[in-house]
Amino acid sequence: MMSIERLYSRECPKSLTGEPTKPGLNPMTSADILNILAQVQRHEPVGNMILQAKIQLDKNSRNKLVKTFTAWLHHDKSINILMSAIIAENAIHEVCDTCICDKCKGNGEAIYKKERKLVTCTKCQGVGRIILTTKQLYLTINSQRPSDNKMTFEQFNELYYSVYMDAVDRLNVAESAAKRFAHEVMDRLNKDLAA
Numbered sequence: 187m188m189s190i191e192r193l194y195s196r197e198c199p200k201s202l203t204g205e206p207t208k209p210g211l212n213p214m215t216s217a218d219i220l221n222i223l224a225q226v227q228r229h230e231p232v233g234n235m236i237l238q239a240k241i242q243l244d245k246n247s248r249n250k251l252v253k254t255f256t257a258w259l260h261h262d263k264s265i266n267i268l269m270s271a272i273i274a275e276n277a278i279h280e281v282c283d284t285c286i287c288d289k290c291k292g293n294g295e296a297i298y299k300k301e302r303k304l305v306t307c308t309k310c311q312g313v314g315r316i317i318l319t320t321k322q323l324y325l326t327i328n329s330q331r332p333s334d335n336k337m338t339f340e341q342f343n344e345l346y347y348s349v350y351m352d353a354v355d356r357l358n359v360a361e362s363a364a365k366r367f368a369h370e371v372m373d374r375l376n377k378d379l380a381a
């Protein structure tokens with residue numbers, strides 16, 4: 187089956203060579219792909235925006251996500267509007283932006299002068315992406331607050347850390363739901379095409 191990345195890149199297999207693929211191998215057309223994407227958008231709007239921001243680097247979807255999550259934090263979590271916007275922006279940055287480690291370029295391994303061979307990247311601990319520690323997250327968020335309204339690390343932990351994590355969780359859940367739904371639609375389509 188086609189990967190979610192290919193689906194959102196609208197990478198239509200037939201268009202790669204210009205020749206039709208073998209029957210049953212990958213009969214999906216670009217019209218099928220647009221149809222699947224439209225269904226995901228209707229059924230999983232938030233997850234769809236995440237995938238558009240992440241894979242298509244769609245700035246509109248990313249902006250809409252920040253707005254949606256700012257409103258959710260403000261209304262449902264009773265966070266003041268400025269902090270809601272800052273938390274939403276940072277949570278969406280963590281989930282949607284690439285955050286690829288610049289030392290190992292996402293490989294998780296890098297060559298260090300001393301060892302002269304590939305070893306686990308010390309900057310990202312081999313993860314390949316930069317995920318901020320709680321302290322780094324605090325420093326980043328605090329730097330985005332107005333200069334006359336800074337908070338301590340303790341205040342951040344007490345008031346905002348769990349709210350930030352809730353936002354990241356919610357994004358991850360929405361992304362998974364959209365991926366699962368897209369797979370179901372592709373499955374159904376493949377069965378219809380094979381029948």
Ligand SMILES: [Zn+2]
Binds near residue numbers: 307
């Ligand atoms: Zn790294």
